[in-house]
Amino acid sequence: MTGAVLHGLTAVVLRTGDDDPPVTIPRAPAREAAERELSDPAYQENAPSLLQRALNRFWEWVDDLFTAASGATPGGGLGLFVIIIAVLALIAALWWRLGTPHRAPSSSPALFDDRPRTAAEHRAAAEAHAAQGHWNQAVQERMRAMVRSLEERALLDPRPGRTADEAAAEASQTLPTHATELQAAAQSFDAVTYGARTATEPTYNRLTTLDKALTQTRPTLTNTPQGPPN
Structure with missing residues (x-):
């Protein structure tokens, strides 16, 4: 620029030549002239955009925040x-130990959530998942295989909407020697299905062992009182 804009002066004094008297411009016309001059697009070509200005302000705020925090922290920046x-x-x-946070369901959902399948089909699906190291799915399918097998043997009444805990509690009445293992299996199913826990190979192996043991266990039937002899 060939001249300077002086803010706050009551007038702007310009000299037109060495021998000419100075020209005095009042403050209001001088301000308007300066605004017209600065509104020229040539002055805005290299000005930062609104986004760039916002980013600059943000990083200045972050820098001020860390500077203040490091000043209040023992050891300064290294301590921070x-x-x-x-x-x-x-x-x-905590994330690795607890897994992704999930809202706890108000009640345990049903054990079976798709089309009816046989115990053999559930076992085949469990083995396929186990072969690929998908232990969560393998545990789920093995638990479903156990319950479906008990239904096929008429040790459990087929009932839509049954939960794993309910199945374990009902099966424990006719298979009391495996009551503890059945409850543990139901808890493992709930943990991986609704508790965002991760199953392991030993967990799956325990359910597999229980599944095989249940197929070889004779149920304990309730004794029916005998009538008086004839």
């Missing part, structure tokens, strides 16, 4: 860095 790493490590450990 160590604390941040420790917090992130704690969050990662």
Whole structure:
């Protein structure tokens, strides 16, 4: 620019030549002239965009925040860095241990949620998942195989909407020697299906062993009182 805009002066004094008297412009016309000059698009070509200005303000705020935090933290910036790493490590450990947070269901959903399948079909699906290391699905299918097998043997009445816990409790009445294992199997099913837990190979192996044991166990029938002799 060939001249300077002086803000706050009552007038702008311009000199037209060495021998000419100075020209005094009142403040209001001078301000309007300056605004017209600065509104020229040539001055806006290199100005940052609105997004860039917002980003600049954000990073300035982040820098001020970390500067203030490091000043209040023992050890300064290094101490703040160590604390941040420790917090992130704690969050990662909790995430790995507890899994993705899920809202607990108000009641346990049904054990079977698709078309009816035989116990053999559920066992085949369980073995296929186990072969690929998909232990959650393998545990689910093995539990369904056990319950379906008990229904096929008439040890459980086929009932839509039955939960794993209900099936275990009902089966324990006719197979009391396996009551503890049945409850543990139902808990494993609920943990991986509704509790966001991750099953392991030993968990699947325990259900497989129980499934085989149930097929070889004779049910305990309720004794029917005998009538008086004739």
